[in-house]
Amino acid sequence: MQLNLLAIGDVVAESGLAYLTRSLRTIRREEQIDFVVCNGENASGVGITPQQAQDLLDCGVDVVTLGNHTWGKIRITDLLDESPYLLRPANFSRRVPGRGWGIYDGPGGLRIGVMNLIGRVSMDPNPDNPFTTADTILRKMQADVILVDFHAEATSEKLAMGWYLDGRVSAVWGTHTHVPTADARILPKGTGYITDLGMTGPADSVLGVQPQLSINRFLGGLPRRYQSAEGPCKIEGAVFTIDTQKKGCVQVRQRFWQEDGRKGSQP
Numbered sequence: 001m002q003l004n005l006l007a008i009g010d011v012v013a014e015s016g017l018a019y020l021t022r023s024l025r026t027i028r029r030e031e032q033i034d035f036v037v038c039n040g041e042n043a044s045g046v047g048i049t050p051q052q053a054q055d056l057l058d059c060g061v062d063v064v065t066l067g068n069h070t071w072g073k074i075r076i077t078d079l080l081d082e083s084p085y086l087l088r089p090a091n092f093s094r095r096v097p098g099r100g101w102g103i104y105d106g107p108g109g110l111r112i113g114v115m116n117l118i119g120r121v122s123m124d125p126n127p128d129n130p131f132t133t134a135d136t137i138l139r140k141m142q143a144d145v146i147l148v149d150f151h152a153e154a155t156s157e158k159l160a161m162g163w164y165l166d167g168r169v170s171a172v173w174g175t176h177t178h179v180p181t182a183d184a185r186i187l188p189k190g191t192g193y194i195t196d197l198g199m200t201g202p203a204d205s206v207l208g209v210q211p212q213l214s215i216n217r218f219l220g221g222l223p224r225r226y227q228s229a230e231g232p233c234k235i236e237g238a239v240f241t242i243d244t245q246k247k248g249c250v251q252v253r254q255r256f257w258q259e260d261g262r263k264g265s266q267p
C-alpha cells in the first residue's frame, strides 16, 4: 500500500490560514492525499488561537504541529491538553501542558505516528536534546508510519536529524525558517527528507512580514511592531509517498500553490 502524506509549511497570519482553509479540500482530492500535517505556530503571527487550530483541523489537516511560538497565544494551553491532534515540541520541559507526539488512524487501519521536535541551535537552548528525545519516543511509538516535524533554525541541525533518524522513521521535514530548501530527497535507508518546507502565507513578504518593516529593522530604524504583509498568499509543502510494505519513502515532491497563479508546482 502506498500513502501520500502532505506536510505543509508554517501557516502565517489570518490570510495564510484563510487561503489554506479554502484550498485544502481541493488539494487533498487533486493530489490524492491520505494524511496532512501542518505547522500552525504563526497563524496569529506569533502563536495560534484555539479557534485557528480548530479551523485547521476542520479544513482537512489531520495533525497541527507547533514550535518556538507555541505560547504566543497562551490561551492555547487548554486545547493542547484536550486535543491529541495539536502537538507542541516533544522536547519541551515536562512542566508545560500538551504532548509532543501521537498515533493517529490512517487509511486501511494503518497507525500513523507524528512527532514534533524543536532544535536548539540559534534558538532557545533550554529544551531537552531533540535527538535523544526522538530515541525515547521511538522506543514507545508503535506505528506503521512515523513522521517527524523538526522545527529548527540551523540547516545543519535539521540535516543531522534526518541522517540520525534515517531508516527509523518514514519522513523528516524541517519547519521554522519559512523558506523552502531545494534538497527534498530519500536518504539511503529509506527516510524521506527536506530541510525546510517553507511557509503558507503572504507571498510578497519577508517571512510573512511586511517588507518595509523588516527592511527598517535591518537599517537600524526605531523598532516597530511587525505586521503581516498583504496581497496574495502561497502554500508551500511537500508530498511524501510512503510504501508500507517496504516501510520507507519512495518519493518526495515539493509542492507550491499560489493564490494568483503566479507560481505553479514544482515536480
Ligand SMILES: [Fe+2]
Binding pocket: 041, 067, 068, 069, 151, 175, 176
Ligand atoms: Fe518558528
